């Protein structure tokens with residue numbers, strides 16, 4: 001049975017007051033916020049913790065290193081109490097197992113983040129994959145990495161909207177699918193390659209969509225967020 005699709009607002013900025021302004025839009029409509037590398041590196045962890053106060057945050061640092069380093073990094077993130085956390089599936093099954101163990105060891109049950117494995121970045125297409133020696137389609141690569149990551153202990157996957165229907169068919173209704181690469185109909189795709197609209201992602205079965213620039217660069221971000229939420233309600 002198809003579940004509701006949530007909206008996560010990506011706060012990609014270096015400016016704390018800008019992030020707070022966008023976070024308030026998310027607060028007003030009950031959405032989650034995503035804090036990524038740009039904000040964390042520019043503003044530091046104290047600022048990330050401040051922004052996270054009283055909010056559910058998706059901390060998107062896309063960890064990808066040897067198992068011991070990733071496990072130790074996750075332990076260091078415990079004070080931020082993120083609701084979601086990303087690692088790269090390409091780090092392999094040992095790294096994902098180590099990440100799983102670290103989450104289970106260092107976070108209390110009530111604070112345990114959803115551990116998400118990023119499969120194939122939404123900015124990549126068949127040609128980009130070939131250039132790094134991957135000669136299967138993005139869909140095949142997402143399925144291969146996704147199955148491996150879930151078996152190794154990830155709670156869910158990050159993939160493009162174009163793979164969601166297929167993953168639902170193969171992996172079932174329960175797996176958490178978090179989906180960036182969202183663009184409004186006829187909008188520019190920027191650096192994203194595998195895109196769909198919010199309504200298409202919902203229809204395909206996304207658990208959450210992640211939206212940054214279509215909202216943050218809109219003439220009126222609040223109006224755009226409301227429009228997207230309406231699309232998600234069908």
Ligand SMILES: O=C(O)c1cc(=O)[nH]c(=O)n1[C@@H]1O[C@H](COP(=O)(O)O)[C@@H](O)[C@H]1O
Nearest residue numbers: 010060120121122158180181210211212213
């Ligand atoms: O892990 C992610 O969130 C992510 C994975 C991916 O494959 N593609 C992707 O775009 N993202 C993130 O999703 C957001 C998309 O932003 P916009 O393209 O501005 O909507 C950015 O913060 C990206 O870092």
